[in-house]
Amino acid sequence: MRFMTAAILACLAGPSAAWAQAAPPSPREVPAKTIPVPDTVSPALQAIIAQPLRTNWDKPPTTPDGWKQLSDGFATLVAPQIGPMSERLRVSVAPTTIDGVRAYTITPTDIPAANRDRIAIHVHGGCYVLNPREAALPEAMLLAGFGRMTVIAVDYRMPPEAFFPAALDDGMTVYKAVLRTTAPGRIAVFGSSAGGALTLEMMLRAKAEGLPMPGAIAPGTPMSDATQRGDSFQTNAMVDNVLVSPTGFCDAATKFYAAGHDLADPLLSPINGDVRGFPPTILTTGTRDLLLSNTVRMHRKLRQAGVEAALQVFEGQSHAQFYRDDRVPEVKEAFEEIASFFNRHLDR
């Protein structure tokens, strides 16, 4: 009885020996609940939050052809949106090939003097399997548009065309090509989800190869831990309407890319890497994001290593919704913050 009282009081009373005396670790039983759409975000974002859980989140393709069809379906859906989006963001998009790697150059119609000699390299998300071709473009276009900066979007090889570490190899090929023409301090690297992981993996690879670090990076909601470790995989399961569950389609896609390689390898789970010497980093996530923990754990790890690292967390957003649509006010806000961070840290 006396122990119970102390444990209860300790919940509010601040420091105590409660943790040393506590009962054996026990999981939290959370009852079913109904979570309304929050009124603390823009109406446009409310409509995104209100969308139902992704259908078939637990029924991923089981064959290479199945993945290819799903992936091509996405790309086909996105393709017609690129033109109107280019106009709204006042950017032009041109396909290119850089040392054999497929890419796009995204050029703002106007570029402020400070950004004339800067380049941002973008590696897209999609669980290492989705978002080929035009589907690789939207996040890259958001930075080009809201940041008024030239962006090279890497349309890296994906399964079933190629497997780990093909995506990373293609990102590195483009980074090395840009290094030939641009001082490292003028280069940024960014991307979200698998693209956030790839951004971090590129830094680990660059360190290993003795290449200079870029001036700044922006890994958004990075898949920094592909082994399903992290508390929000549980707390935000069935809350996040994009990824939905740690054992959903994204986990299946990542394993398809890894092709049997150890998922704990820092080049698939950069949370396990040595991040000392990383450039200034800004990370972005949302309160409902299944990868909230992946993001904040990476932020703490960077800070522990003495890296200048900023974190922005958006109210009510599930995975990667901070780049869902350029017409959502919170999307503009997120990319203006990233652009501002790049502007502060990149050389002119």
Add this chain to the structure above:
Amino acid sequence: MRFMTAAILACLAGPSAAWAQAAPPSPREVPAKTIPVPDTVSPALQAIIAQPLRTNWDKPPTTPDGWKQLSDGFATLVAPQIGPMSERLRVSVAPTTIDGVRAYTITPTDIPAANRDRIAIHVHGGCYVLNPREAALPEAMLLAGFGRMTVIAVDYRMPPEAFFPAALDDGMTVYKAVLRTTAPGRIAVFGSSAGGALTLEMMLRAKAEGLPMPGAIAPGTPMSDATQRGDSFQTNAMVDNVLVSPTGFCDAATKFYAAGHDLADPLLSPINGDVRGFPPTILTTGTRDLLLSNTVRMHRKLRQAGVEAALQVFEGQSHAQFYRDDRVPEVKEAFEEIASFFNRHLDR
């Protein structure tokens, strides 16, 4: 059918017109689940996360005497911990009175040259009703200990002794007293929960009175919105083992303090205030915190107003567990980060 396909694909495909076409806003139905204690935090923190929900979280006192007994109980529990904690953190604690306001001065046994002429003012948490006397001290001692900086902890008046805005008045009295001896750029203000709100409320009051801003502030998991707005009030309900629910004891305590005053007043809900001109601010919260949204919404609001504002979010932590116990590694990490932020932004 065509609409459904588009809506489903849009979940992954990036920007689309999906939000404009979406079904009417509908709440998320989240099934019951069991959330294990995460293995991604220190063993000491795991034991804190494993504690059961606070008993009687939904049975707050209903009389002034009931609140006083609860509050006194906490203080009695904490009092004997102050001595050992002082030794561990190498600080001394002395009660004082500043222009009639009860306070404590916390002095590190050694103070680095940069901190000699700096002072941090601390306003404690406890839903405006709890943590009188020694119970006001622990968070203040953490900054003094891990930051090696002199701290004045304000033991402000609380119900049933005095009601809104007595706590704020007492904080301001101490701030004005410190301003008489210390340049504003050398002063920091900090506190968590109700203390985080009070920190922000003090800035609003200082602006209104034409007083200078301090050099930096650190509102931890601030009760920035006392009207229960914010998505994590729902998503983290029954997940956070400290506050547990938006309609729990803390809401009752806040209403006891407000004594009928409008809870949306910026001096009770600083999210509704004009934060332009605020000093550099660092905010701290956890992924399971019921006030995660209160914290990240405040961070975004500060950034929107052009204020330099940093955010740190700790894995797996419920409300205010970043100052639960000085022997937890993540607690040391949180306060070293806050101290580092103060060191960068305060004048010498």
